[in-house]
Amino acid sequence: MIEEPRKFSIVVVHFNLEFLFPFSVSNMHRENLIKKLLLTHDSDGRRLDSEAILLAVGNIMFHSSKIIVTSDLYSASFQKKDITEIETIGCSESVGFIVTKICKMLCRCSVEGDINSRVINLFDVIGKYSWDAKVVLVLAAFAVRYGEFWQLMQLYRGNNLAALVSSIKQLPCNLKPLKLQIKALTLLVETMMDVAMCIIKFEYLPLQHVEHGNHMFQVTKSQIYEAAYWIARSCLACFSQLKNFTTKQHEQVYSDSAIIAAWELSSLAYRLSGTCCNLRRQVDLCREEIERNLYQRLLDLAREEHIDNQKILTLFFPSKNYLPLKDCSTEVKFGVSELKNKVVLLLITKPQLLNPVDIFLLVQQTCDHPLNERLKKSYKIVWLPLPSSDSWTEAEESSFNFLSDSLPWHAVRKPMLLSSAVGKYIRKQWNYKDEPIMVALDSKGKVTNYNALDMINIWGSKAYPFSASKEEELWQDQNLTMQLLLDEINPLLAYWVEQGKNICLYGSENLVWIQQFNDKISELKRAGLQLETIYVGNSQLGEYVKQIMTRSGETSLSDPLSFTNVQFFWLRLASMRRSKLRLGKTPSCDHVLAELSALLKMDDREEGWAVIGSGGSTDIIRLQGMQVMEFSRKCSEWGEEDITKFGLWGAPRNILETDFVAGSCTHSYFVPSRENEELSQGTVFCQVCKRPMKKFVVYQP
Numbered sequence: 204m205i206e207e208p209r210k211f212s213i214v215v216v217h218f219n220l221e222f223l224f225p226f227s228v229s230n231m232h233r234e235n236l237i238k239k240l241l242l243t244h245d246s247d248g249r250r251l252d253s254e255a256i257l258l259a260v261g262n263i264m265f266h267s268s269k270i271i272v273t274s275d276l277y278s279a280s281f282q283k284k285d286i287t288e289i290e291t292i293g294c295s296e297s298v299g300f301i302v303t304k305i306c307k308m309l310c311r312c313s314v315e316g317d318i319n320s321r322v323i324n325l326f327d328v329i330g331k332y333s334w335d336a337k338v339v340l341v342l343a344a345f346a347v348r349y350g351e352f353w354q355l356m357q358l359y360r361g362n363n364l365a366a367l368v369s370s371i372k373q374l375p376c377n378l379k380p381l382k383l384q385i386k387a388l389t390l391l392v393e394t395m396m397d398v399a400m401c402i403i404k405f406e407y408l409p410l411q412h413v414e415h416g417n418h419m420f421q422v423t424k425s426q427i428y429e430a431a432y433w434i435a436r437s438c439l440a441c442f443s444q445l446k447n448f449t450t451k452q453h454e455q456v457y458s459d460s461a462i463i464a465a466w467e468l469s470s471l472a473y474r475l476s477g478t479c480c481n482l483r484r485q486v487d488l489c490r491e492e493i494e495r496n497l498y499q500r501l502l503d504l505a506r507e508e509h510i511d512n513q514k515i516l517t518l519f520f521p522s523k524n525y526l527p528l529k530d531c532s533t534e535v536k537f538g539v540s541e542l543k544n545k546v547v548l549l550l551i552t553k554p555q556l557l558n559p560v561d562i563f564l565l566v567q568q569t570c571d572h573p574l575n576e577r578l579k580k581s582y583k584i585v586w587l588p589l590p591s592s593d594s595w596t597e598a599e600e601s602s603f604n605f606l607s608d609s610l611p612w613h614a615v616r617k618p619m620l621l622s623s624a625v626g627k628y629i630r631k632q633w634n635y636k637d638e639p640i641m642v643a644l645d646s647k648g649k650v651t652n653y654n655a656l657d658m659i660n661i662w663g664s665k666a667y668p669f670s671a672s673k674e675e676e677l678w679q680d681q682n683l684t685m686q687l688l689l690d691e692i693n694p695l696l697a698y699w700v701e702q703g704k705n706i707c708l709y710g711s712e713n714l715v716w717i718q719q720f721n722d723k724i725s726e727l728k729r730a731g732l733q734l735e736t737i738y739v740g741n742s743q744l745g746e747y748v749k750q751i752m753t754r755s756g757e758t759s760l761s762d763p764l765s766f767t768n769v770q771f772f773w774l775r776l777a778s779m780r781r782s783k784l785r786l787g788k789t790p791s792c793d794h795v796l797a798e799l800s801a802l803l804k805m806d807d808r809e810e811g812w813a814v815i816g817s818g819g820s821t822d823i824i825r826l827q828g829m830q831v832m833e834f835s836r837k838c839s840e841w842g843e844e845d846i847t848k849f850g851l852w853g854a855p856r857n858i859l860e861t862d863f864v865a866g867s868c869t870h871s872y873f874v875p876s877r878e879n880e881e882l883s884q885g886t887v888f889c890q891v892c893k894r895p896m897k898k899f900v901v902y903q904p
Contacts, residue, residue, distance in 0.1 A: 233429060236319065236429070236432055237425060237428045237429060237432075239319075239323050240323070240326060240428050240431070240432060241428065243323060243326040243327050243330045244326075244330055244334075245330045245331060246330075246331060246332065246333055247331050249294045249331060249332060249333075249336075250294075250333065250336070250525055251289065251294065251298065251332065251333075251336040251339070251340070252289050253335040253336055253339045253399075253403045253406070254403060255289045256289055256298070256339040256340070256342075256343050257339045257342070257396060257399055257400065257403065259289070259343065259346075260339070260342050260343055260346040260392075260396065261396060263346040263347070263349065263350040264346060264349070264389060264392055264393070264396075266350070266353075298340075298343075301329070301340060302340060302343050302344050302347060303344075304328060305325070305328060305329065305340055305341060305343075305344035306344045306347060306348060308324065308325050308328050309325070309341075309344055309345065309348075309438065309439060309442045310442070310446075318436060318439070321439060322432060322435050322436050322439065325341065325435050325439070326431075326435065329341070333406055334402055334406060334427055334428070334431055335399070335402045335403040335405075335406040335407075337431055337435075338395075338398075338399045338402055338430075338431050338434045338435070339399055339403070341434060341435050341438050342392070342395060342396065342399060342434065342438065344438070345392075345438045345441055345442055345445075346392075348442065348445060349392075349441075349445060352445060355368060355369050356369075383462065383465045384444065384462075384464050384465040384468070386465070387464075387465040387466075387468040387469045387472065388441055388444065388445075388468050390468075390469070390472050391437055391440075391441060391468045391469075391471055391472040391475070392441065394472045394475045394476050394479060395434050395437055395438070395475060397479045398430050398433075398434060398475055398478055398479045398482065399434065401430070401479060401482045401483050401486050402427050402430060402431065402482075404486050404490070405423060405427060405486045405489065407620055408486075408489060408490060408493055409493060409497065409521040409622060410493070411521070412493050412496040412497050412500060413489075413492070413493060413496070417492075419485070419488060419489060419492065420489055422485065423482070423485040423486060423488075423489050426478070426481060426482050426485055427482065429478070430475075430478050430479075430482055433471070433474060433475055433478060434475070436471070437468075437471045437472075437475060440467060440468060440471060441468070444464050444467075444468065447464070493622070493624075494622060494623055494624040494627075495624075497518065497622055497624040497625070498624040498627060498628055500518060501515075501518055501624065501625070501628045501632075502628075502632070504518065504648075505632070505650070508647070509647050509648050509649070510647065511543055511544060511646065511647060511648065512542065512543065512544075512545075512547060512644055512645075512646060512647060512648035513539060513540065513543055513648070514648060515644070515648035516539040516542055516547070516644075516648065517539055518625075519549075519587075519621075519625055520539055520615060520621075521622075525616070525617070526538050526616065527539065527615060527616055527617070528541070528542075528585065528613055528614070528615060528616060529607070529613065529614060529616045530613055531586075531607050531608060531609065531610040531611065531612055531613065531614050532610070532611050534608070536616060542583055542585075544646050545580075545581060545582055545583055545646060546581060546582035546583075546643065546644065546645055546646060546667070546668045546669065547582070547583055547585060547643075547644045548582060548583070548584045548585070548641050548642070548643055548644075548655060548659075548669060549585055549587050549641065549642045549644065550584055550585065550586045550587065550612070550639070550641050550656075551587050551588075551589060551629060551633075551635055551639070551640050551641070551642065552586070552588055552589075552639040552640075553588060553589065553590070553591060553599075553637060554588040554589075554590060554595070554599035554600070554602045554603040554606075554618075555599070555602050555606075556586070556588070556602075556606050556610075556639075557639055560767060560770045560771070560774065561639070561774065562610075563767060563771075564660055564770075564771050564774055564775075565656075565659065565660070566611060567663075567691070567771070568659050568660060568662075568663035568664070568691070569584065569612075569659065569663065569664060570611045570612075572663040572664040572665075572691070573664075574663070574664035574665060574667075575663075575664050578664050578667050581667065581668075582667060582668070582669070583612070583613055584612040584613060584641075585612065585613045585614065585615065586607065586610065586612055586613065586614040586615065587614075587615050587618065587621075587629075588603055588614075588615070588618050589618070589621075589626050589629065589630075589635070591637060593623065595618075595619050600619070603618065633650075633653055634653065639656060640653065640654040640656060641654060641655045641656040641659065641669075642654065642655070643655045643668070643669040643670060645668065645670070651668065651669070651670035651671060651672070652669055652670050652671045652673075652674065653671075654785070655669040655670075655674075656778070657778035657779070657781050657782040657785070658673070658674045658677065658778075658782055660774060660775055660778035661677075661690075661775055661778050661779055661782065662677055662690075663691060665677070674782060674786070675786060678782070678783070678786065681795070682794075682795065682821040683794065683795045683798050683799075683821065683823055684816060684818070684819050684820060684821055684823060685700055685706050685816040685817060685818055685819070685820070685823065686700045686818060686819045687779075688708070688772070688775075688776070688814075688816075689706070689772070692764075692768050692771045692772055692775070693764060693765075693768045696737070696764075699735055699818075700818050700819070701818070702818070703817055703818035703819075703820070704733070704735055704817065704818065705732075705733055705734045705735065705815070705816075705817045706734075706735050706736075706737065706815070706816060706817065707724070707734055707735065707736045707737070707813055707814070707815045708737050708739050708813065708814045708815075709736060709737070709738060709739070709811065709812065709813040709814075709831070710738065710739050710740050710741045710805065710811065710812055710813075711741070711810065711811035711812070712740070712741065712747055712748065712751065713810075713811065714751065716811045716832075717738070717751065717811070719832065720811060720813075720831060720832070720835065721736070723832070723835035724736055724835065727835065734815075737764060738751070738752060738764075739764070739769050739772050739773070740752070740769055741805050742773050742776070742777075742802070742803045742804070742805065744766075744769065744770060744773060748766075748769070749766050752764070752766055752769065773803075776799055776802055776803055777803060779795075779799050780796065780799045780800060780803060783795065783796040783799070784796070798825060801825065802814070802825070805827070810827065810828045811827075811828065811831050811832075812825070812826065812827045812828070812831065813825070813826045813827075813831045813834075814826075
């Protein structure tokens, strides 16, 4: 059978060449358009979360047209983003209200008439908003109508209500003939979103660091005004075609008018695509210049004297367009002026912050510290997260959003918007290497300590104002005592230290050794020795240590601490060691550092160790390996009388020293009672024979 040749009809269509080729606009016409647009612009400082609105538009377009907008701000598909709140600042009307108002205006402006006048009328409605807010609001208004249309199209087959509404609106039953037109529309919306993102990026730049009248920025602003015009004009075209979907007769759907409409949208997309390329390049150039200026300004400010901390904080957290900080516990937003005349501690970490135990220790040493109530108005902690790379990943954003709602401090509200110059300055000038640091700024904005984290872990709020000089001062008169090792870890330990009780810290992962040690200590306690024993494992805490602690608590082998308290103990020891090393101390010249280093190296799982001390006394001794068992065995042999005679710390010295002098010793030692009352009244050990010395009183005329 021979098919009859198809007959093609020639359709002559008359259309507006300006719409098909909108890029053919003279410079004079462009300048006039910009002047008219600027006459409608009367921003009063109100702000919207333009990113969130644009993200919502992308979600609508994805779910309605099955497209994913490939904007370079986002690393994942729009359908994975959850928009729970669109933030507004200084707005007297809600986002929903203004979007509805724009929808009505789009409906009126989509009729025939002068296109330029219709666009200008639309901008009159949104004249109070910034340029990034203008474009995303117009896009949102169209996306809402577009989403409503697609919702009906998707529901009408299985939902009676949707079917009735669709029949009244006379929606087309088959959209296949409109596929080309819909594809062109979705491509245009995607292009508009890319342009809108360029505008958002520019508006978020700290423009105060640009000289007034800078030619490059003036050119960029002109391009933004023009881009905003073409976005609004494209939205009018999209809205007009969306109305045609619901008003076309059945035969019109299958006509060549759909091809003409698609061509109209494609031409606008082509025009905006060129605008996007040029604008993206201009915004990048502006950003680079601002970064250079900002970095140099940060360097200059560090060398200057200031009356307060506002200049330096404003550079770190620009507050021109939004309140940059928040109270994590109350979600209250605020600006840098709230930190005026306060010591500011910038906690700089990865977006994952710290390990949970590090966070708990920091909270305990600041918010829960006894001195915090008196000092909490004098200083503030601000969490400033920096990503490992130049851009934020979705996992880093999620981690920050979760943690910033859970902390008792302040945080940067939108760290993704921080200038890369700030990150560069922190890494280069403050030597940040992706390890947590806490930089202390005094009330005048001067850096007084490049890392106060360790001193806070050690002394908590006692370390106020957290300067490097205060750290040196705290160490100056600090000896190795039980008070230093155990301070504020646990209320019971704090009480023991305050009461001056004898305390023995011990550790091992050898259950046999632990049992033998506790048996010996129990014998000594029954003999009258006053000694509190605490198991702390070793510096390499693991699951096995946790099991031993659980067993010790069940069998009452020693006074138990929680595993978290034991972790605090070792974290504080590590902080003490780092603090000493940062001050230039060495184990060979600093007794405290030598003992701390020795304790932190006690990670042998089999060999036991013990540290014996009392309250704030500097008479503290460390025993390791066989020394511990030898001490406990000989203490049992000596009994209570000898221990009382030699003292708790004299006994181990006498027992463990191997260089005893045979027979009697004639060494004498004069102790002026007025100069050293404590030493003259206590037990003094001979430096030669290591035995306690007899005391005589000599009167000098």
